[in-house]
Amino acid sequence: MxxxxxxxxxxxxxxxxxxxxxxxxxxxxxxxxxxxxxxxxxxxxxxxxxxxxxxxxxxxxxxxxxxxxxxxxxxxxxxxxxxxxxxxxxxxxxxxxxxxxxxxxxxxxxxxxxxxxxxxxxxxxxxxxxxxxxxxxxxxxxGHKYGYANFDNNDKSKNTTPFDFLMLGELFQNNHHKHPNSANFAKRWFEIDPVYPVMKVMHWARIIRLRKPSYN
Structure with missing residues (x-):
């Protein structure tokens, strides 16, 4: 990422x-x-x-x-x-x-x-x-039993909740398995990954360099 x-x-x-x-x-x-x-x-x-x-x-x-x-x-x-x-x-x-x-x-x-x-x-x-x-x-x-799926990943991954603050975005498993090298685990307008804004700030501060995710 x-x-x-x-x-x-x-x-x-x-x-x-x-x-x-x-x-x-x-x-x-x-x-x-x-x-x-x-x-x-x-x-x-x-x-x-x-x-x-x-x-x-x-x-x-x-x-x-x-x-x-x-x-x-x-x-x-x-x-x-x-x-x-x-x-x-x-x-x-x-x-x-x-x-x-x-x-x-x-x-x-x-x-x-x-x-x-x-x-x-x-x-x-x-x-x-x-x-x-x-x-x-x-x-x-x-993350592989409960929730909804945005993508057909040929597995049983799920997004357990659209507001994943307690697990800091990790329960967007369906999104993550579709786009594993994307830093933003949220993919729909109502989904919130609380860690992504932190990573963006670190990117702007040149502490890390976010990679462009490849989509298939």
Whole structure:
């Protein structure tokens, strides 16, 4: 969707590690798995199609296994899925360790101890511990089961809601599968992708350079 220079690539890499925290995802492994998802959408080769599992827990467990194969380089990906993703082996390694995830978890608890004013606020902690998997479960399950379709993509991708603020545009799965290299996931007048305006500002500020999407 966009390119950037090495300085901002490294900056975003570090910020991703800090902001994802206990849910940090190795960018290389994620990119390869995501490309597999697009290439084999809703087929048996899809690493996380909801149509081959009885519930979301089974789907996400299968997703974790597929991701770990690429994270630990136990599986050689197809040549077409390689390249054009950021790699920082030291950061990616330590960001993926259980020690790192536990440290971030303890930091989240410490934040709540310092700032929580009601006991029920601590019930939000599991969301912070597992925010990445929870986000992925919602997008992968709902985005291929519930909603409407603007395009016939030969899969079961759906746009779950036209106002996708909670998942930041990720639930426009039908649009995204039709135009995977378009930065704007919204395609109809009533659809709103809240991340696209942010990317446009970053483009104007020359932090990133949006690519022209190719339409088929």
């Amino acid at each position: 966009f390119t950037t220079n090495k300085f901002f690539e490294r900056t975003f890499h570090v910020m991703t590690f800090i902001c994802q925290g206990s849910s940090f995802l190795n960018p290389r492994a994620y990119a390869i798995m995501h490309r597999e998802h697009h290439a084999y959408s809703d087929t048996e080769k899809d690493p996380h199609s909801p149509h081959f599992f009885t519930d979301v827990i089974q789907m996400m467990w299968h997703t974790v296994q597929s991701f770990r194969e690429h994270e630990k380089r136990l599986k050689e990906p197809e040549a077409r899925f390689k390249g054009n993703y950021p790699e920082w082996r030291l950061l990616d390694y330590y960001g993926s360790t259980m020690v790192s995830r536990i440290i971030f978890g303890l930091l989240y608890v410490a934040f709540y101890v310092a700032f929580a004013t009601q006991w029920w606020m601590y019930l939000l902690l599991p969301i912070h511990f597992m925010m990445g998997p929870i986000h992925g479960a919602i997008v992968n399950w709902c």
